[in-house]
Structures are given as C-alpha cells and as structure tokens.
Amino acid sequence: MDGEDISNPLMEMCANGIAGVDDAPSSSTSTTERKNRPIISGEQLDIEAYAGLYSGRTKIKRLIFIAHHRDNTAMQLEALRMAYDELKKGENTQLFREVVQKIDDRLGPNYSMDAAWCAMVDRKADQRKDKLESELNAYRTNLIKESIRMGYNDFGDFYYAHGALGDAFKSYVRTRDYCTTSKHIIQMCLSAILVSIEMGQFTHVTSYVSKAEQTPEALDPITSAKLRCAAGLAHLEAKKYKLAARKFLEVGPELGNSYGEVIAPQDVATYGVLCALASFDRTELKNKVIDNINFRNFLELVPEVRELINDFYSSHYASCLEYLGNLKSNLMLDIHIHDHVETLYDQIRSKALIQYTHPFVSVDMRMMADAFKTSVAGLEKELESLITDNQIQARIDSHNKILYARHADQRNATFQRVLQTGNEFDWDVRTMLLRANLLKHEYNLRASRKI
C-alpha cells in the first residue's frame, strides 16, 4: 500500500473541485500559506515544500538523504538541485563537493563543479579563521570573560558553517567556562545540541538538554519547547518510544517554525503520534494525545495523522492501517524516523490486534481478517506469535477458525506452583547438604594433613 502513485485524497480533491468547501482539509491549495499545507501526507512528497520547512544544514542533509533513497531520477535531480542552490548560499565546500559528485553533470553546465567558487570560499575561510584566532588571543590576554566567550562562540559558528562539526562542538563547549548568566548557558546548550544532532551523537543531546533545564531561571516557552523536541529526538534514536512520545506531546504550540534548523512542527506531530500509538495504553492515549489541547495545533498540520489516531481509538482498524500504509513511503524519506518505521508499524499493528481481541470471549477469525484486511491464514500466523509471546491470552480453534479467550485457572496454577516449589526446595537442600559434607570432608583432610 505505498503511496507512490496518485492516491485517494488527491483524487478526491480533484473530483470535488479546487474551490469547493470540503471536509477534507487537504483541499486547501493556497500557495501563499505553503507552510500550513499538509506536507507529510499520503501524496508524493513535494520536495520544495518539504525543504521549505527547514533551514540551515539540516535542509541540505535532508535533501541529500531524499536523493539517496528515492529511486525516481527526476525527484533525485530535483532534490540535488535544491541542495546545490542552498549550498551556494553557504560556505560548506566539503558538502558542496559531495553534492556535485552526486549530480554527476546530469543537471547541465550550471550545476557542475565550480572550482573557482570553492577556492574563493576556502581562501575567505582561512582569512576569517586567522582573524578570529588573533582576536581570540587578544581577548584571552585581556581576560575579559564576555569577549572570550563571544570569541569561542564565533569560532563555533564558523566551524559549523564550514562543516567541521567536531571542532564546532569543542568550541561551543569551551564557552562553558566563560558563561556568566543563565542566558549564556542556554545559548551554549542550544548550540551544542544543534551540533550533536547533526553529528548524530544523541547522548550529548540528552546531557545538554538536562543541563539547560537545570538553570535556575525559568525558561521562556520557545526555548523549553525546543529543548523538549531535542530530548524527544534523542529518545527516539535510543528506541525509547514511550519517553519520546511523552516529550513530543509536551512540546508547546509556541514552537511554531522557530526550530527549523532541527525539526518542523509537522515532524513533532508525526513522531509524537507514531510513538504514542506504539507504546501508550488506551487511557494514556486518550489523556495525553486526544484530549491534549496544545497538541491539537500540531495535529492540524498533519490531518492524516490526526485521522489515524482517531480511527485507532475508535477501533476502525482497517482505515487506520490504510493511513499508516499511505504514510510509509514518505516517512522512509525522513532522516530521523526511517530506521524506526518498521518497528513502530509492527508495534502499532500488534497493539491493534490485541485491542481487537481484548473485550471478547470468542472471536470469529474471518471477521477479524476482514477488519484487518488480511487473509485468515496470515492472521492465524500473527495471532500465533502474539499468543506465544503471551500478549494475548487465548487459544485458536483452527478447525472452525475461532479464537477463544482463555483465562488461566488460578487454583490449578497455584497447586502446580506449590508442588513444584516444594520439589525444588527439596532438591536444593539435599544437594546443598551433600556438598557441605564433601567440603567438610575435604577440609578435615587438609587439616589432618597439616597436623
């Protein structure tokens, strides 16, 4: 169920007419409000709009990732072209060379290796670096804290712009000794977090987030929203989906587009919902996601995801799984979540199966297979693995294709356990006494030899 071709929402849009008032919000086509258009949806990814959500280095990285994973040549070249344009505005010659190599002269003479530009940028970089170094040395001899801090900060920015992430990180961390106010500390933490995310070292992200949150002053809402996003990303990478979901759901609506260097609000919504679906139980799902007023703003940006979670909660599993299937291809192009899509999807599907069987004493497997749009044989295999993992307490009547709930008989189970514990105790004590006797014998032997 990949959304490679034109999928249903788009057809619906065309059939209903562009100016028509619809229930489906995907009918809004005003190009002025590009940022509010559903970007992550079942349609094929609109690269320009997607890239417009981000800024800075992450934009380039994401475009390269899309080019790498998309087999469609036209889209590949589109992504690479946008990356090239963006890189020309910046100073990162290393990434520039990489992109040029990937383009491989397929986009014409305008998009080939511009060696002159590279040389110029490198020369300017060296000049600036020397200047920064001399300034920093001057400040260091003068021992003015604030200037030294600014100097290291500038160094960090410089290295970051040129793609030397390790040096950037080191420079930012060095400012810590010269920070005097909480604002400085927060600034340092945010920079360190940004560089760590780009480097992919999420352990640093977690430590700097906690450092920033420990400042005595109250954080302004945008900063705390940013920190929560970063923490959520770190948990996501660590596969701690429950914690990630909680963090993403706590992000305040003030975030807006202010963290475009790292994450877009659509991403917050998608990641939050997927992780929540995979890991929360029903009460938590209702309290934290569906009734969460703050999070509603984010959900508006990705209406398919909103439909998804409402369907899951109201047990319309077929449509829920259909939405998931549509979203999959676009989610695989996202750099943070593409590793986790399979796991999350499996978990969501298992949760759906378990939730379906929970209220019933017996379930007709044919009806269940229809509800989940799968064959009875396939469903039987899935249920078998869930039963073996002890997530469903039931047994399958394969002849009549019915699933019977089975509740363990407590009394018999207790008797069995009692007898078994008695036997184990008996055996343990007997062997222990025997071993004690052997040890005593050996000890006596040794003692008698000494005497």
Add this chain to the structure above:
Amino acid sequence: MNSVEGLVTQIQGLSSTASDVLSLHNVLKQADDSLHAESTRLLPFLDQLDPSKHSLGYLYFLEACTAGPVTTESASSFVLIIARFISSCAAEQIRLAPDKFISVCKRLKDQVLFLEEPLRAVAPMLAAIRKLQSSTENLTTLHPEFLLLCLLAKCYKTGLSILEEDIFEVDQPRDLYLYCYYGGMICIGKKYFRKALELLHNVVTAPMSTINAIAVEAYKKYILVSLIHHGQLSTSLPKYASTVAQRNLKSFCQPYVELANSYTNGKIADLEAYVQANMEKFGSDNNLGLVKQVVSSIYKRNIQRLTQTYLTLSLQDIANTVQLNSPKEAEMHVLQMIQDGEIYATINQKDGMVRFLEDPEQYKTCEMIERVDSSIQRLMTLSKKLTVLDELMSSDPMYLGKVGRERQRFDFDDFDSVPQRFNI
C-alpha cells in the same frame, strides 16, 4: 602352619563377646603379614571357621586367600565362598575392618567380571552394602561397585532401589562421583530423566580442586539429558560449582555444547545434519543412543508448544509446523505422546483434527492431598536436618577459630565473647 592353626583356635575362642573381638582384632592385625605369606594354603582352614560367628577372623583369612591373581577355577569357587560369607557375616564384626571387607567385595566383583557373569554378584553386593553402611544416608565405596554390576548385568530395578535413598554422608569424593555417574546412567536406562539430571548435576557441581574424567563424561551426559528433559541447557553452571569446573568443563565437551546450541535454534534439519557429521565422536563416548533420543525429543517439544496456542489443529498443520513429512507421521507422534502422558488430546480421524485438552488434574482428590501432606512432612524433616547441621557447624571449634581470627574490629564494643585465638 602352626601359627595359622593357632590363629584359627584363637579366632574360635575369642569371637563371642565384643571385648574379645576387639582383642582378636589386634591379634589379627599383627598376624596379617604372616597370613598373606601363606595365602595359597589357607583355603582348607576356612571350613573350620563359621562365617556368622567368626566373621572377623573369616574375613582376614578370606582376604589373604583371595589376594592372588584370578584364575578360572579359583574364580568360580571363590565367588561362591565370598557370596555365602557376605550373606551370613555379622555386621558389627566386619565394621571393625572395613578396608578388608571392601577389598574382598572388590575381588568378588573382579571375579564375576572375569567369568562374565555380573548377575551373580548383584544380590551379594547389595547385602554387603547394607551391612557396611552405618546408616542409609551413608555412601560407601561399595555403592559405585554395586551400580556398576547392575549396569553390566542390566538389572536396573535393583539399582534403582539403592538410588531411592538420599545420601548425605560421603567417605570419599571419588565414590560420590562414580556413584552419581553410574546412577545417572541407570536412570537414563529406565528413562527417569529427572532423577538422572539430579544425579549428574551432583557430579558436575561437586567441589573438586582439579578436573577429573568422571566429571567430563558426566557433563556430556548432563547436556544431553537436560535437552531431552527440559528442552534447553542453561549456559553456565550455577555459582556453587567449583571454579575449575566452571572454567574448563565446556572446553572438553565442545561438540555437545554445539549440539545444544543447534537444538535451541529449533531447526530440525540443522540438528540432524550436525548429528550426522559428528557421529563418530558421539559414538566413541557411547552416547549415540542418547543423541538419537535428543533428536526425537525436539519433535515432542515443538508439539507441546502447539498445545499452548491451539485448541484444535489439523494433522497437516502439525506436520508442517513441526517439520514432519506427512500427517500420518504427525499422528504417530501425537499418539505416542498421548500414551506416554506427555500431552492431553484427542485425535479425530474423520476430520484429521487433533483437539488439545487441558490437564484434567483438578487437585481435589484424596491422593493429591496425601501427596501434598507427605511433601510437607518430608520438607519439615529436611529443614530440621539443615538447622541441626548449621548449629553443629557454628559450634565447631575450627570454624570459630577461623572466624574469630578474621573478624574486623572497629572499637571496643566489638570485642564480644568470641576469642581471637581459640586454642583447641
């Protein structure tokens, strides 16, 4: 000659009361060498002694007689003599010279093995054990000999009767290892895998300062029996096993450990291929029969797992899941398991379906209550035994001395009644 005759008269005279017997014992000990010197001519004198009344003297004479090498004619006559002696001797008298008794019994064993009739010595050896044991919890050197004879004579039931008793006192560790090893083999022969596992576990985890061959062989069988009985092998020995065992046993039993790994992976084809490849290794250890049982047990384990998830299942599906060749084979396996009591099910041949049932045990019968009650009694006696041993140990002077010496003292209040140096 005269000294021997003199001995005979002394024996006849001094065998009535306990104190006389003690003095007789001293006399005999001094005369032992001279007896051994005249070993070839002692046989006729045995007729003058009565084994039940003059047991101690008879024993000394007998031990000297049988000291020579075993030959066919002497073997058959000696077997009869020794067997008769064992059945009629007086237990208190022979307990004064246990080594001699043990060596006489060992010679009996050698002789029946020489004649290739181990069955003849089984009953006498059993009687010998009973007479030599100070209590049923005592393990003597004769226990492993007896089990060896039972194994060779294939009369496992008599062997089992000895194995039923719990052992708590051991004279020689080597006896224990051999006893448990042979006992394990007997239990495997009778398919009492749980008891076999216990016995082999005892050998493998017994305190030992160096690795011995018995432990290695026992560990090989332990792996196989563990797979048959539990379906898995715990990867490390428990903490109370000796350090030498923990470090070295696995390296000696490499093919078996790999067999266990491929068993737990669950792919029957891989398991069978591995067994084929290593046939001679298993064969040289005489474990081929066990290995074959391991392979057949993997089918059983897979079928048992099915009972947990399915209520009814077609024979075709069972054959597919368990990787058997046809529904007929699946039916044979299931039928065998139902007969052995390993699963509860009914086979519907018309539909080709198997219906899995719950364990019908309701724990409501009188027998069950008796079983629980006897378990409780048994465990209470065991607990009492444990407490008694603990008290004995805590008041043992050597233990107190060692603990007293090694205690740390932090201030004056720590100086309580345990002395630092405890002179015995």
